[in-house]
Amino acid sequence: MIYLHVPFCESRCTYCGFFSSVILGVAQRSKKNLCLKAYADAVCREVDERREEIANTLSTNTLYIGGGTPSVLPLSILSRIIHSIALPPAGGSPSAGAAFDAPWSEFTIEVNPEDIVEKGEEYVRGLLGLGVNRISMGVQSFDDGILRWMNRRHDSAAAEEAFRILRRCGVRNISIDLIFGLPPLSEALWSETVDRALELGPEHISAYQLSVEEGSTLDRLASQGKFTEATEEQCREQYDMLCARLGKAGYNHYEVSNFAVPGHEAIHNSAYWRRVPYVGLGPGAHSLSAGSVRSWNSEVIPRLSADGALETYSIEKEFLTPEDIRVERIMLSLRTARGISATELRTLAGGQAVDRLLAEGALVRCHPERCPEPVEGRSGGSLRIPEDHFFTSDDIIRSLI
Ligand code: SF4
Known part of the structure; x- marks a missing residue:
């Protein structure tokens, strides 16, 4: 990718x-x-x-x-x-x-x-x-x-x-x-x-x-x-x-x-x-490897110097902490109709917060057979933000992280 x-x-x-x-x-x-x-x-x-x-x-x-x-x-x-x-x-x-x-x-x-x-x-x-x-x-x-x-x-x-x-x-x-x-x-x-x-x-x-x-x-x-x-x-x-x-x-x-x-x-x-690893090429591009290393190319437009040498961007990297990964996983998955497995969300965000949003209708169950993109291993069902709450998804997600 x-x-x-x-x-x-x-x-x-x-x-x-x-x-x-x-x-x-x-x-x-x-x-x-x-x-x-x-x-x-x-x-x-x-x-x-x-x-x-x-x-x-x-x-x-x-x-x-x-x-x-x-x-x-x-x-x-x-x-x-x-x-x-x-x-x-x-x-x-x-x-x-x-x-x-x-x-x-x-x-x-x-x-x-x-x-x-x-x-x-x-x-x-x-x-x-x-x-x-x-x-x-x-x-x-x-x-x-x-x-x-x-x-x-x-x-x-x-x-x-x-x-x-x-x-x-x-x-x-x-x-x-x-x-x-x-x-x-x-x-x-x-x-x-x-x-x-x-x-x-x-x-x-x-x-x-x-x-x-x-x-x-x-x-x-x-x-x-x-x-x-x-x-x-x-x-x-x-x-x-x-x-x-x-x-x-x-x-x-x-x-x-x-x-x-x-x-x-x-x-x-x-x-x-889904946080699949990817390689970003070119100035300013970001990459994710092994799910926990993020790197980015500096925002420098390459140029040839007067003596013909190529002056170009450099790459920097950081190791994501478990907290960074938790937040990213909640944010990215809950913006999708595919949602996230209920078990995983309870582990990442806590059962109480999840139950509160379920009671408010800001999260709904999306069972594997009705999920737009069913995935294996979701026997406990998935949770998603319903379409009529997508507009306020940032607030809902913030309340979970
Ligand atoms: S300035 Fe360029 S990158 Fe930015 S929105 Fe316009 S066309 Fe796209």
Whole structure:
């Protein structure tokens, strides 16, 4: 299970707190190419150094390329990195863009609509040739005023056009991201956004409530008194509307922020929520090994120095304490519809707290035969937060840790 972080974007979205650098425009093409080459050199070097760790995580053989905006990368750079991670077929030295038997059961890449529209079908077919079988597109909204407020580079027409391009190229597993809970987002605008998402019919929808992330433009505006968050009531109404509409349309609400047509739940992200070990490659990426060692790459954009040496990120690690692991296990499992075994939750959080939440209806029993993802060894049944309490899941979880 591998995550690759691509720390480049063409512009900075108002709400974004992710580690990402705005890359140079076309006018400075040669500098941009040098920057991307240094990034690819650094990732390929890291892959070589961590080859054994990568092999050890392949029991869940997923690859997820996220960012940043991975679709700013040309196919040649992506091809080089992906072939280096997957190892080329015997006897073959891969050429850029060459198709090969990718070993991934799920290979997701995040894209932005404007890149898909600008680069077109050839780019998408190139991605499929590299083994991509799931595309996650950052749509965020279908309202042009909201998109401008977010400082997104695309408009709603581009998002729909990008979706059609993906379908024409044969992409059968598309996820789109949406954001709710923005002050200028009225109930009517949100309703229209949900309608337009459903008309497109993606296999997966992730919907996040806007939050003020440290270091974001919103953070700065908020500290200057120029931004006020939407009310909790507004956010709750929008979340409830989303859950009702997607449920009616047949989507499985399998995690607080994630909905899927049954059978299209994200394998990679579901494994994160079970604390399956993974390797994170690229600047700013995090890794988890053996369930108790967390490591992270420093947030440094690789560059070639004047004498041609590669200056790149470093890796740091920490050993998680039993308390860290307990908290993570409760937090991650209770955000899912799969929940957690009743026996385990009682051990981790104490029987009294669990009984209190059961009595309040903030936890419910989810027996193996009715569980969306039944698992062996849950003869005592599982517990989960019911969908009508998902909106307050943070408070429920906090009361258990
Ligand atoms: S939200 Fe995505 S596209 Fe926008 S700046 Fe952040 S990483 Fe880049």
